[in-house]
Amino acid sequence: MAGLTAARHLVQHGHTVTLLDKGRGVGGRMATRRMTDTDPPARADHGLPYVTPQTPEFQALLDQLVDEGVMTRWLPSDSADTITAPGYAGIDGMNAVAKHLSDGLTVYTSETVVRIGTRVAGWQVETESGNLYRVDNLLITMPAPQALSLLKRSGLTLSDIDQNVLQQVSYQPCIAVLASLNQTSQIPAPGVLIPTDGTAQPTGFDGWTMLIDNGQKGIPGPPTATILLNAEDSQTYFDDDLTAVGQRVLTGLSHWIPAGSVELVQVHRWRFSLPATQVNNWYLKADTPFPLLFGGDGFSGTQPCLLQWPNGLESAFWSGRKMAEQLL
Numbered sequence: 001m002a003g004l005t006a007a008r009h010l011v012q013h014g015h016t017v018t019l020l021d022k023g024r025g026v027g028g029r030m031a032t033r034r035m036t037d038t039d040p041p042a043r044a045d046h047g048l049p050y051v052t053p054q055t056p057e058f059q060a061l062l063d064q065l066v067d068e069g070v071m072t073r074w075l076p077s078d079s080a081d082t083i084t085a086p087g088y089a090g091i092d093g094m095n096a097v098a099k100h101l102s103d104g105l106t107v108y109t110s111e112t113v114v115r116i117g118t119r120v121a122g123w124q125v126e127t128e129s130g131n132l133y134r135v136d137n138l139l140i141t142m143p144a145p146q147a148l149s150l151l152k153r154s155g156l157t158l159s160d161i162d163q164n165v166l167q168q169v170s171y172q173p174c175i176a177v178l179a180s181l182n183q184t185s186q187i188p189a190p191g192v193l194i195p196t197d198g199t200a201q202p203t204g205f206d207g208w209t210m211l212i213d214n215g216q217k218g219i220p221g222p223p224t225a226t227i228l229l230n231a232e233d234s235q236t237y238f239d240d241d242l243t244a245v246g247q248r249v250l251t252g253l254s255h256w257i258p259a260g261s262v263e264l265v266q267v268h269r270w271r272f273s274l275p276a277t278q279v280n281n282w283y284l285k286a287d288t289p290f291p292l293l294f295g296g297d298g299f300s301g302t303q304p305c306l307l308q309w310p311n312g313l314e315s316a317f318w319s320g321r322k323m324a325e326q327l328l
Ligand SMILES: Cc1cc2nc3c(=O)[nH]c(=O)nc-3n(C[C@H](O)[C@H](O)[C@H](O)COP(=O)(O)OP(=O)(O)OC[C@H]3O[C@@H](n4cnc5c(N)ncnc54)[C@H](O)[C@@H]3O)c2cc1C
Pocket: 001, 002, 003, 020, 021, 022, 023, 026, 027, 028, 029, 030, 046, 047, 048, 049, 050, 051, 052, 111, 112, 113, 114, 141, 142, 143, 146, 150, 174, 176, 228, 270, 272, 273, 274, 275, 295, 296, 297, 298, 310, 311, 312, 313, 314, 316
């Protein structure tokens, strides 16, 4: 989101932008898994499930995406006891939203950046496939811990102050369990459960933070459910055999996902999901001879409303926008 937002803004103002992403597609944590080869396939969001806007500018983008037919206003404010604000979800999954945002941009996917360095008047970026990209300005929007690894691999040393800023950003891990089903789940409308103090948990597993029926959320095709584990259990099981973790989670949640309905289970491990600690700035402009900016959801700026949980996608949006404005 941060990279796409920055690129869109810069291109709108006449700049030439090249986006590099190590993923097979764009979107990063706006991720949708195609679980089967059936027609239509069973699909499930396994990253960000939906988003609740806090600022008018982000609300305007989501409204535009609703008008353009890629997002849906999913949870009316009075539709669930545990949810107090409307949420927006991708009609075809969250990844389709990212793809839509990348329309018209120059994007190279499956391009893992392995080294960056300076050249005569700008930056040189090297990818795993051996390609070299030469640019005047460089924006890095991967999670800050990954950016620090990239700097180290590149032999590039930032000032102590800049290094400290990047080190302030930390993330929660998250294990996502995906199940494709032969009948709709028992998750009540509107298709999301969040365990709050008021939510009864008639289950044998209480380490979940969100239980989602992707069909009720709008994703077409065979029914699927996504279970996001909370940070504590994700940490505990992070290095375990994920197949066993998935089975244990689903057995514990059979009240909502009956055992006989489960056709296929897949488990995804996110080392970086939601930020745990953020920098109170929109981005870091490093003290380097040529412009080098670091951004992404680890930067929450000075918007008090973005300090509420969970604010990842909107922080990324603002970070991208502000980085672009800095370069204009
Ligand atoms: C399970 C889960 C649940 C979440 N729930 C919520 C929620 O309820 N609400 C909310 O607001 N947010 C939520 N989030 C967080 C939200 O998805 C993120 O905050 C947001 O998508 C971050 O956007 P970004 O652009 O900063 O980073 P990313 O989406 O991570 O984008 C970074 C990009 O950098 C690329 N990259 C990394 N390293 C390299 C490299 N070496 N070379 C090239 N490319 C590279 C990646 O492929 C990726 O595309 C959730 C995330 C997860 C995983």
